[in-house]
Amino acid sequence: MTSVAVNTYTHSVTYVADNILKSIKDIIRLSGLDPTNLVDSWSNKMRAIQTWLYSKHLETVVLEIFDRRTNALVGRWDIDVIYTTGLGDGGFWTDTEQIKYHVRKAGLAPSEARYRLLLQNKPGYTPVVGWGPAHCRSTEGFVRHSLGSTIEHYGLGASAAYWRQI
Numbered sequence: 001m002t003s004v005a006v007n008t009y010t011h012s013v014t015y016v017a018d019n020i021l022k023s024i025k026d027i028i029r030l031s032g033l034d035p036t037n038l039v040d041s042w043s044n045k046m047r048a049i050q051t052w053l054y055s056k057h058l059e060t061v062v063l064e065i066f067d068r069r070t071n072a073l074v075g076r077w078d079i080d081v082i083y084t085t086g087l088g089d090g091g092f093w094t095d096t097e098q099i100k101y102h103v104r105k106a107g108l109a110p111s112e113a114r115y116r117l118l119l120q121n122k123p124g125y126t127p128v129v130g131w132g133p134a135h136c137r138s139t140e141g142f143v144r145h146s147l148g149s150t151i152e153h154y155g156l157g158a159s160a161a162y163w164r165q166i
Contacts, residue, residue, distance in 0.1 A: 010054070012092075012156040017049040019094040019151045020079050020158055024063050024117065026099055027077050031065065032108040033115055048119055048128040053156070056083050057125035061158075062118040064137055065109050073137040074113050075106060076163040078144075084155040092153040099160060102147055106162050139163050 021042065028035045038045070052058035063077040109115075118134050142163040151158040 008154055009156070012153040013050055013053045015092060015153040016081075016151055016156050016158060017046055017053055020049060020061055021045060023079065023094070023096070023099050023150065023160065024061065024077070026096065027063060027103050028115060030100060030103040031075070031106070031113075032111075033065070033113060037115070038117065044130050045117060048131050051128050052119065052121055052125055053081065055126060057121045058119060059122055060120040062120060062136055063115055064118065065113050065115045066137060067110065068112050068114045071137075073139065073142065073163075074109060075165075076136075076139065076142070078161045078163075079150070079158045080161070082149070082157040082159060084157075093151075095150045098147055098150060102145070102160075102162060106164055141166055 021038070025035050025038055028038055049058060049061065058081050060081065061079040063079075064073060065075040065077075066073050118136060119131065120136075143166050144161050144163050147160040147162070149157055150160040
């Protein structure tokens, strides 16, 4: 029975990690930004997300959109990971339409905007090559809007939120 639970969790990690990155790609693209940087380093980002999902250390995937001239935050998207104790209800889904709706609501990023992806972990995480400590830009003057649950796979899931200037 343990092998079935481990196998299911491994599939959940793969599904959730893949859909987190696909959601981030949609956000970048629909915000008017070039997804090349994300796509070119996809396997590195996937490896880190899967490693820390599997060990249950990943807390939040943060997409910061910032002004390349001033380095100031322009917008931000958070995908908060949700770990449950059981296997959930056996369902799996990703609400891409909800994300697309809220990206349109947030609007296009300015032409001088750039982005970066940060992964926030719980203490005690195992290091992954290419990833180290980083700090998020300040969200002072911004308000967070929660989208609710956006990804689910057998009890492992994620909820999305975006930050916009007040």
